[in-house]
Amino acid sequence: MTGTVASIWRHPIKSHGREELLRVQVAAGQCLPFDRKWAVAHDAAKLGDGAQWVPCTNFSRGAKAPKLMAISAAMDEGSNTVTLTHPAQPGLTINPDRADDHERFLNWVTALSPENRAQPARLVTVGRGMTDTDFESVSFINMASHRAVEKAMDRELDPTRWRGNFLIEGFAPWEERNWIGKRLRIGEAEFEVREHITRCLATTANPATGERDADTLGALKSNWGHQDCGVYAVVTKPGVVVRDEPVEVIT
Template sequence: MAYVAEIWRHPIKSHGREALLNVTLRAGECLPFDRHWAVAHDAARIEDPDQWASCSNFSRGAKAPLLMALDAQFDRASNTITLTHPAKPGITFNPDRLEDHPRFIEWITPLCPTNRAAPARIVKADRGMTDTGFPSVSLINLASHAAVEAQIGQALSPLRWRGNLCLAGLSAWDEKGWIGKRIRVGEIEMDIREEITRCLATTANPNTGERDADTLGALEQGWGHQEFGVYGYVTKPGAIHIDSPVEVIK
């Protein structure tokens, strides 16, 4: 039986992750507070700061690999986020307080390359800043991850894929057959709409932020593509917890 092995939330897009034991999802929405904020860079072209925008407008791991080593903790009661990184002391701030933004930008800038657009401000849209044009939840098959590890010949952290739900109990690449189907995860149901095309962010080690594995080359050489994981759209709300069963229902 397939089941949920891990649940991850990324409060600020590309700026840290936190593990959850359970979560309640609503229909037509992202995982709560996942990619709720994003860091727009100084070359961003965002017409409406309150609406979803594409990932090219934001600081992200594909361009700034050191960001991949960030961990996050979101405190909903105080609306604060604590970020930690192995290279420096952590920081706690409220992403909705404009007076906190300069301190955050000063803290994060040394983790970004000087030859790329620099982080400029924190933005928040009417929905999560996922890489899809619809509010999505990303699913990772840990058996497929093990297949990539075998192909590349080294141990890899599943955190490279920045998924929301890591699933166990499946065969490798089962998820590729889910496109256009509906699955049940715990109490929720979701339509699986797209595969996830991967970028250079996955080449960086989540423990160090250093690029140390050719994940894209492994996907190409092993299977002739750069897809890993799938995006789902929640159609029936409910709760998910660690060990929730997963099944294809139609």
């Protein structure tokens, strides 16, 4: 079974913007470089000692603040800066590791946060990707499954709603649901598929507008009896992944 990499995405600040890559170097046991390196803890967060991974409920995210879904990001690795843009906001460039940039960022993002929800309080990092999984994961979205959801809803959907790292073509709809425990090979890199991705309300918001406009969860549940789209995997062998490169499913 062979497909291709349709696109590659990373999200430097968890739930606060996405950027497309043409190629990426992956390392064993790690997220994509700078993917979800930072997250925005809200004012009701319980972070413990602040040095360990904690669940996504401690962070501002699109499930609770849909306008966040319309943020785009551009990471400059050399200067360690992230430029954020949004259709309702002026652009903003910050260094997430600089304390004097945090207030500017919080002022910017608070305008996109519902007043009746926990408010963004601080930028945090723990030295690993702040994924929804307690292990450092990368995610794969089968574009055929995405199109099956579009067909069921009788409308086009931007696939970045799913916030995946690798969007892949050439497989049958929902074929990825049989990949748990299998490996994927892209060039020299290899990945072990670990879990299905159960979806939340973030996917109901349009990435172009930040407005909820599609009952993706209802469509998944009523048509297929689950709320999953995509799979989580771990990098087991390092390598460079390039857009349009073949994806091979191996046992």
